[in-house]
Amino acid sequence: MMDAGKKKILICDDEPLIREAISYAVKKAGHEFVMAEDGLQAYDMVKAEAPDLVLLDVGMPGMSGFDVCKKIREMPGGEKYQIMIITAFGQASDQDKAISAGANDYLSKPFSPRDLIVKLETIFSR
Amino acid sequence: MMLYKFLPRKLDLQIVVICSILMAVMLPVYVINEVNHEISYVIETKQQETRVVAKNIAQTSVKYLLTRDYTSLESLLQRAASYPGILDLQITDPKGSVVSDVIVENGVISSRFDLQNLMPPKNVSVDVNQNKEMVVWEPVSSGSLIGWVRLNYSLESAYQHAYQRMFEFLINSGLLVLMMIILLLLFLRKPMQLLGEAADFAGNVSEKTGSTMPVAHQSIELEKITSALNTASSDLHEQELTINKVLKDLETQKHALDEHSIVSITDENGYIFYANDKFLNVTGYDCDDVLGKSYEMIKSGMHTDGFFKNIWDAVRQGKIWKGEICNLNKAGQMIWLNTSIIPFMNEAGTPYQFVEISTDITEKKQAETELEQKNKILKELTEHLEDIVQQRTAELEKVNEELVYLNNVKSEFVSVVSHELRTPLTSIKSFAEILHDDIDEMDTESRKRYLSIINDEADRLGRLINDVLDLQKIDSGMMSWNNEESNLKDVVGNSFNLFKPAFDNKGVELILNSEDVQYDVVIDTDRIKQVLSNILSNALKFTHEGQVVIDLSKTEDEKYFQVAITDNGIGIPENEMERVFKRFHQVDSSETRKHGGSGLGLNICKEIIEHYNGKIWVEQGLPKGSCFKFNIPVVSTLGA
Numbered sequence: 001m002m003d004a005g006k007k008k009i010l011i012c013d014d015e016p017l018i019r020e021a022i023s024y025a026v027k028k029a030g031h032e033f034v035m036a037e038d039g040l041q042a043y044d045m046v047k048a049e050a051p052d053l054v055l056l057d058v059g060m061p062g063m064s065g066f067d068v069c070k071k072i073r074e075m076p077g078g079e080k081y082q083i084m085i086i087t088a089f090g091q092a093s094d095q096d097k098a099i100s101a102g103a104n105d106y107l108s109k110p111f112s113p114r115d116l117i118v119k120l121e122t123i124f125s126r
Numbered sequence: 127m128m129l130y131k132f133l134p135r136k137l138d139l140q141i142v143v144i145c146s147i148l149m150a151v152m153l154p155v156y157v158i159n160e161v162n163h164e165i166s167y168v169i170e171t172k173q174q175e176t177r178v179v180a181k182n183i184a185q186t187s188v189k190y191l192l193t194r195d196y197t198s199l200e201s202l203l204q205r206a207a208s209y210p211g212i213l214d215l216q217i218t219d220p221k222g223s224v225v226s227d228v229i230v231e232n233g234v235i236s237s238r239f240d241l242q243n244l245m246p247p248k249n250v251s252v253d254v255n256q257n258k259e260m261v262v263w264e265p266v267s268s269g270s271l272i273g274w275v276r277l278n279y280s281l282e283s284a285y286q287h288a289y290q291r292m293f294e295f296l297i298n299s300g301l302l303v304l305m306m307i308i309l310l311l312l313f314l315r316k317p318m319q320l321l322g323e324a325a326d327f328a329g330n331v332s333e334k335t336g337s338t339m340p341v342a343h344q345s346i347e348l349e350k351i352t353s354a355l356n357t358a359s360s361d362l363h364e365q366e367l368t369i370n371k372v373l374k375d376l377e378t379q380k381h382a383l384d385e386h387s388i389v390s391i392t393d394e395n396g397y398i399f400y401a402n403d404k405f406l407n408v409t410g411y412d413c414d415d416v417l418g419k420s421y422e423m424i425k426s427g428m429h430t431d432g433f434f435k436n437i438w439d440a441v442r443q444g445k446i447w448k449g450e451i452c453n454l455n456k457a458g459q460m461i462w463l464n465t466s467i468i469p470f471m472n473e474a475g476t477p478y479q480f481v482e483i484s485t486d487i488t489e490k491k492q493a494e495t496e497l498e499q500k501n502k503i504l505k506e507l508t509e510h511l512e513d514i515v516q517q518r519t520a521e522l523e524k525v526n527e528e529l530v531y532l533n534n535v536k537s538e539f540v541s542v543v544s545h546e547l548r549t550p551l552t553s554i555k556s557f558a559e560i561l562h563d564d565i566d567e568m569d570t571e572s573r574k575r576y577l578s579i580i581n582d583e584a585d586r587l588g589r590l591i592n593d594v595l596d597l598q599k600i601d602s603g604m605m606s607w608n609n610e611e612s613n614l615k616d617v618v619g620n621s622f623n624l625f626k627p628a629f630d631n632k633g634v635e636l637i638l639n640s641e642d643v644q645y646d647v648v649i650d651t652d653r654i655k656q657v658l659s660n661i662l663s664n665a666l667k668f669t670h671e672g673q674v675v676i677d678l679s680k681t682e683d684e685k686y687f688q689v690a691i692t693d694n695g696i697g698i699p700e701n702e703m704e705r706v707f708k709r710f711h712q713v714d715s716s717e718t719r720k721h722g723g724s725g726l727g728l729n730i731c732k733e734i735i736e737h738y739n740g741k742i743w744v745e746q747g748l749p750k751g752s753c754f755k756f757n758i759p760v761v762s763t764l765g766a
Contacts, residue, residue: 015549017579021556028564059545088548089541109548112559 007124008032010049012042012068013057013086022055025113029120039063046072046081053123056103058087058094066101073102082123086111138318142307149303157299161292168284172211172260173252176279179209180264184275187217188268196226200237203228207235211283213259214238216276217266222246225273246274258282317344324351331355336363388463388484394477396420408463408486410456421453426460428452441469441480450487462491535709546590550583593726596656597709600733607650607737614645614654614687614758618678621658625666634669634694636662640678645687648761653734657742660727661691661754668695669751686740686757693751703744707732731756 009026011033013019019035026033034049036042040062046054054072056065063071065085072078085098088109098106107119133140183206190199203215207228214229222245227238247263254260258281266273320342327339338356342348383389384402391400401416409416409424416423429452440447447467455461463484469477557576565573599605622638629636665674672694679688698706709729735742735756742756 015553017553017583018549018556021553021560024560025556088545088552091541091544109545110552110555112555114559114563 005124006031007052007120008034008049009120010034010036010042010045010051010054012036012039012045012055012060012065014038014060015057018057021113022116025117026120028113029117031120039065039068042068043071047075051081053082053084053120055084055086058085058089066097069098069101069103084119084123136318137321138311138314141314142310145310146303146307149299149306153296153299153303157292157295160295161288164288164291165285168288169254169260169281172279172281172284173262176212176260176262176277177250177252177264179206179212180262180275180277182206183215183217183277184264184266187266187275188272191217191225191266191272192268199226200228204235204237211280213278213280215278216244218244218246218274218276220246220271220273222274244274244276246276254281258285317342317348320344320348320352324348324355327352327355327359331359331362335359335366383483386485388482388486390416390482392420392480392482394479396480399479405484408455408461409453415456424453424455426452426454428460437467441467442477444469444471444475444477450491451484452491460488461486462488539709543590543594547587550586553583554580554587593730596730597726597733600730600737605737607653609648609650611646611648612651614647614649614689615640615678616645617649617651617654618658618676618689621655621662622676624659625662628666629674632666632670634666634671635673637673637675638678639675641680643680645678645680646760647687647758649738649758653737654758657731657734657756658689658691660731664727664754665691665693665695669693670695680760681757684760686759688755688757690753690755692747692753694747695751697747697750698744698752700746706744707742 009031011019011022011026012035013022014037016037019037023033023035034045034051036045039056039060042054042056043063045051054069056068058065060068065087069083069085072081072083079102083103084105084107085094085101085103086107086109087094087098094108095106105119105123107116130140133143183202186202187199190196190202199217203217203226206212207215207230212230214227216227217225219225222243224242224244229236229238246265250265251263252260260279260281262275262277262279264275264277265271266275323339324342327337331337337359339352341352341356384404386404387402388405388408389400389402390398390405392398397418397420398416399418401413406413406416411423437447437449446469447465449465451463451465453461453463464487465482465484468481468483470479470481472478557579561568561573561576561580568576596605618640619638622636626636662674662676674691674693677688677690677692679690680686681688707728709726732742735758739759740757742754745753745755747753
């Protein structure tokens, strides 16, 4: 595992078990994390916490991950955030939607914590 | 004009008679006038003569009167009396007392001595009395009036002379007239003969048009007459030729008209006096049937009285009427005629006959009627077709919409199922890896917890798979229905008991109300429980406080048992209430949906309830939330 330094990661997913699994892996990888249960909360926390990377689930109440991603990009200084979209819908178009919304990367469910950490480190190393 | 009744027929004789009559009338008048004139002349002459005589006597007798020599005076008078025509002769004194009187009787002159007094005039006078006698008074003057000479003169001889002259004149005039008549007859003979020939020629000119007669040069009039007759004959001949040509043309045209058209002619009262063969052929009547009759006999009744009134009004004003008339032939079949009615007007401007020229358009009308009917049918068919097309288009649009909807729903379903499969799978995979990698570092509680998560998520996956499989079985008719006589209240009670702890844990009160009736049904209890479980799961999921009530009852018509589950959740919009039972549907089906679920549960419920001929629907809950209701028919036995 690359030593990319300690990063702050915002984990946003409406599924508590997914949040728990991701936070476990992130913590194990030596990074900090904050968690949000829905898109609106995530948007507020981006502004408040200024995370190095935002993990956004797509299917969430209130605001989808795509919408949150767009909003972050539209906010002043929003372009500096690393954003990864996570989706369980399994549609080929989801990756395009993610890129269009301004995400840096995309991860499809089901994934293992190991897969996620590899992706994260790749992003941090860019 | 009466005169001509008494005249001979021949013109020359008429001239002669009229001339004779004129002569007979005029001649005596002339003669009488001449005689009178003659008599007047004679009388005047005699007056002058007798006055001269009287004057001579007066001059001569002056000295005798002055000397009173009455003998000489008488002698003088006797000598004077010998003058022819003197009847008597007197000399009187100024007062009228006769001095001397001489009378002439039968040529004998004698003196008369029964002297009487006479009444002398004041001046010289000459009077003629009725006895054709002329009395002349002549004064005897010798410086003063010394007496009067009275002379009575007979005019008888003068009159006789005049009458003699008149008689001679009459005789001569008669002879002259006779000669004139003879001459007149002689002179008139030739002209009369020519006139007769001209009359004969004129009488026969209509038969011998174009012939001529010799021009009579005897007189201007005869020349004019004969020339005019020749010209008239020539003109008449030319006119006859023209008329013959016109008649021939007319005959040809009539023949052509008769060949093509139906022709009939009526008098001013509308009675037919001519009908051509075509008219008879078309109407089927004989000539005798129609002549003298009106068109009433072929009226069809297709037209109103106003229609015929308009025709009459038009043609009586001299206008040509054109139009289509439906008549009946003798066999009672309708015949349509395209007709023109032409009024023939007299000099007074009123019609004296009407010519009706028609064309038989029965076949055309029949064709038109058939065409009209076909058009009508075609129109109806077209309209019907349009309706069908519109209906089919609407149906197709609806089907298309449905297909689009289904396509979207299926697409969504793939996403939803994918999401529902991948989410628990992610949990399972993640916690399995955590356990695998870090099992040695974690305590027992954590291990148990992670294993429990893996187990629950595997169950979640299993339920989804079951739902999908159930629908597949229902669609393919492979679903097994283990129907048995059951008590619905027990089935509902079982589900109530199953869900009660979960509601209690959430702090929501679950209540079961049921009417005290028998709830005998024939059902697969597992399927009905599946329905109840689905609805109650939703109620549990969406209700966070208050209560959820299950009401079990029998409908008013007692044909169904009804289960109503009223939650206190977020409710369902009015426009979504039907669609929630559609397959793959979720009220909040976007990526932002808050609550998990495949969107298959309520559709499975609907399939199960409808399998039992029941009905499931959702209403607004009171005061909020939703109320899901379903009916199950009351069936007491399996055989029912």
